[in-house]
Amino acid sequence: MFKGILAFIFIFGIIVVIHEFGHFYFAKKAGILVREFAIGMGPKIFSHIGKDGTAYTIRILPLGGCVRMAGWGEDTTEIKTGTPASLTFNEAGLVTRINLSGKELDGASLPIQVTSFDFEEKLQITGQVLEETKTYPVDHDATIVEEDGTEVRIAPLDVQYQNASILGRLVTNFAGPMNNFILGFVAFLIVIFMQGGAPNSNTNMVTVVDGGALEQAGVVTGDKIVSIEGRGVSSYEEIAKEIATATKDQKEAPTLDVVVEHDGQKKSLSVTTKEEKGAYYLGVSPSLKTGFVDKIVGAFQQTGVTALTIVTALRNLIAQFSLDKLGGPVAIYNISSQAAKNGLTSVLQLLAMLSINLGIFNLIPIPALDGGKILMNIIEAIRRKHLKQETESYITLAGVAIMVVLIIAVTWNDIMRIFF
Incomplete structure (x- = not known):
């Protein structure tokens, strides 16, 4: 069970993270602000804002991840009227940090009760400070600390999804599936190298499975299967087809007549198949191309x-x-x-x-x-x-x-x- 859980987390996590990385990478290339790139789900256990303005977070449940892009239908900032916050200013008097969490307060921050804000066009925030309504200009690259403690960039209109070029958005949306195809290819390539070669289904030369029926009958890797139940075969696809035909609807493991060629010499064998999950096998796989x-x-x-x-x-x-x-x-x-x-x-x-x-x-x-x-x-x-x-x-x-x-x-x- 433990191995199964680890395999599930590994497979599901890698697939989703690689998918989301495709969106992340090309969104940045298109000029779209990625506010957060998260690995995992649930409560945050680690967060770091990079120089690119993206919050890189690790969350407690190791299942997949997500990309928060600024813009319509993707990710926007919401602050309810009367929400307490603290503002941090730079030397020019611009707000550089809006903290809504009540934690990790800056020593020189200004407490405020937010009444309105505009982080898209006017870049300003208004609220009650000592019973007086005040409005402060907000820096284009200011950050906002959300209630759960995640710190992300605000999202002015010029860095939002809908304001990127159509080509940029199209490539960003296609990049996730594209990365999944690339991951599939890489995983297959690793398997092929681990196996020592690529399967060659165009020949009747076979690889013998350890412990299989043909190995017990004395057949070795590199031998050729010439016929099964009197029907000639010239490729692995034909071998698989004839085995399936000969064992179809059988109630117990059938014995098949197999002609095998070894070092140019043919020999006839009676091979009893082995049952696995309701199907019967001779214990062969395609030969390998090793180049x-x-x-x-x-x-x-x-x-x-x-x-x-x-x-x-x-x-x-x-x-x-x-x-x-x-x-x-x-x-x-x-x-x-x-x-x-x-x-x-x-x-x-x-x-x-x-x-x-x-x-x-x-x-x-x-x-x-x-x-x-x-x-x-x-x-x-x-x-x-x-x-x-x-x-x-x-x-x-x-x-x-x-x-x-x-x-x-x-x-x-x-x-x-x-x-x-």
Whole structure:
């Protein structure tokens, strides 16, 4: 169980943080202020404001992370009328720090009860100081300490999301899924190097699995499987197909007639398959291409095949919707636990598949997902003017509502399916 929890945290955390880093990096390139880049969720346990104005925080629950970009539908500052605060000034008399937390007070700070503020255009704050209403100018790069103690930059209009170029916003929104595809490729590449090469499914030369049925029959890695049950095979894909056909609907492990070629000599074997989770196996995997370029190409191929499989599954899901075809955090934890039992290679393969899955899913044009934001960017580019803030907010809220309902339904279905 402990290994399963660690695998889940590792997989889920890496996938989400890498996704969010894509948004973070390109948002900064587009001139959008990233107010916070958080690793984890929940209460803050560490915070540091960088020279770029971003608050880098670590939060107590090691599950994913988030990026807070300034602007419509992303992140804005709210201060209720009458909220007590303390103001810190620079030598020019500009407010450089607004502290709402009541903690970490500056010795020379000025207590104030806020009555109004404008951190976007006028850059000023107004409030009661010793029963007198006063207004103070606020520095463009001032920070605000939120009630939970997180210190972030204020967000003037010129650094907000909606005021970046359309291309900058589009790239920022696409960067999260893009990073997931890159992560998937890198994870597959690491697995290939760990295995010593890329799978070669275009030949009938095979790698023999330790402890498998063929190894016990004397077959070694590098031998060729010529036929199964009298049917000739010339590639690993054909080998897998013939094994599946020969073992279909069997109630117990069947014995198969296999012709194997070793050092140019053919020999016929009767091999009893081994059962695993209701399926029967001979204990072989594809032979490996060991060249450096072969490994790189192999990682690209596995990434492409995985992406195509996921797209096909999504298309089938749309055609015939079923919650059983979806999986949420509970399902991810379950398969993470199974992968952890099979070692690091299985964990990395699962990481790669889930990362690519998240990247593709996020490109679906549903409001609140990256794909929905990209669609709005494209519509705006065609119209050559901004969508109304209210319109964009309503569309985003509708998307959020859909996603919340879907997540609850999928999670409940996972619990009932896995544990009951």
